[in-house]
Amino acid sequence: MQTKGLYRSDSQHMIAGVMGGIAERFGxxxxxxxxxxxxxxxxxxxxxxxxxxxxxxxxMPKQKRVELYNS
Incomplete structure (x- = not known):
């Protein structure tokens, strides 16, 4: 999960994730x-x-997902 800056949330969204992103950023x-x-x-x-x-x-940019792959 991204910890710096504002972004539109990918998990906490109702319309576009704006309020979810702000809420995630500030806890x-x-x-x-x-x-x-x-x-x-x-x-x-x-x-x-x-x-x-x-x-x-x-x-606000969309939240970047971090994909973890098992090698």
């Missing part, structure tokens, strides 16, 4: 982060959270 609960994100987005004027999520989806 947070992904579902709790999603709930907080949605609540903040709804309470903000004009729903800028949707735009932020889309930008993060485009900017």
């Amino acid at each position: 947070w609960n992904a579902n709790l982060l999603r709930i907080v994100f949605v609540l903040v987005s709804i309470s903000s004027a004009g729903f800028p959270g949707i735009l932020v999520y889309l930008v993060l989806w485009l900017v």
Whole structure:
């Protein structure tokens, strides 16, 4: 698993893995982060959270899988 930088999670994803990747990076609960994100987005004027999520989806790289082979 990658430990530095932000990435879109391959295992903790519901839509694109953005919140799952952030949660994995900082050791947070992904579902709790999603709930907080949605609540903040709804309470903000004009729903800028949707735009932020889309930008993060485009900017954050996908998590690289490490394949281990037995030789």
